[in-house]
Amino acid sequence: MIWALLESDVSGHLYKLWNRLSFGNYFPQPVKTVWIPKKGGGSRALGIPTLLDRIAQQVAKHRLEKQLEPLFHYSSFAYCSGMSAHDAVVRSQRNCFNHDFALDLYIQGYFDNINRALMTQALRHYCNDKWVHLYASRWLKADVMQEMEIRKRLTGTPLGYVISLLLANLFPCGLRQMNGQVPPQKAI
Numbered sequence: 001m002i003w004a005l006l007e008s009d010v011s012g013h014l015y016k017l018w019n020r021l022s023f024g025n026y027f028p029q030p031v032k033t034v035w036i037p038k039k040g041g042g043s044r045a046l047g048i049p050t051l052l053d054r055i056a057q058q059v060a061k062h063r064l065e066k067q068l069e070p071l072f073h074y075s076s077f078a079y080c081s082g083m084s085a086h087d088a089v090v091r092s093q094r095n096c097f098n099h100d101f102a103l104d105l106y107i108q109g110y111f112d113n114i115n116r117a118l119m120t121q122a123l124r125h126y127c128n129d130k131w132v133h134l135y136a137s138r139w140l141k142a143d144v145m146q147e148m149e150i151r152k153r154l155t156g157t158p159l160g161y162v163i164s165l166l167l168a169n170l171f172p173c174g175l176r177q178m179n180g181q182v183p184p185q186k187a188i
Contacts, residue, residue, distance in 0.1 A: 001051050017052050021059070024134065028053045030143040030150050031158050045112070047144065047158025057139065057162035060132050064163070067127055068170050111168060112156040116140050119157070122170055139163060 006013055020026035031047040038044050049057065119140070124133055139161060144153045157164040 003051070006051050013052065014055070017056060021056060021131070021135070024131070026056060026135065026138075028056070028135075028139055028142040030145040031153075031161070033144050033146045033158075034160075044159065047160040047164075049139075049142075049158075049161060053139075053142075054162050056135065060135055061163045061166055063129060063132060064127060064166055064170075068166060071126065072169055111159040111164060114156045114168065116155065116157075119167060119170070123167070126170065136163065136167065 001013075017026070029050045029052075031049050031053075034046045034048055035043040036046050120133070120137060123136055127133065140153075140157055142153065142158075143150050144158070145151075157167055
């Protein structure tokens, strides 16, 4: 679906989506895989969901943000709502006066290799909304379309999903808290 088609009957399309979500019979479409170049060479897979799948994910993400973001470390600014690059700079400046080192981590293939069973367990631990569990599970298992061929996705969560970044932030935090290690609360 292109934007023009969605805009031609926004109410109708959104009503159908709401109806499917409400009755539990919404299933995401296969995610189109696009390869984008990386700075250091090579390429990275980016998952492009359909417009209606993006809207459905945004609804779930909006619900989850309120429940999950208070769990994140106060110095975590990665894709958190209400946090800006300016906030991150202020936090960095404060940290520089208290520490003589900085950490910047990049985990290669993180989104592609996240353990879905553990992510789902962490999500169930922190979110009481069964509909979010149902649809997050379906998004994680959604097929991918590569070069006009539909394939099963066996691991991870596609980079490019609206909800993937929030789930990726939950994963280490959720496992840490489920093991009794509570991160400090967010404060700027």
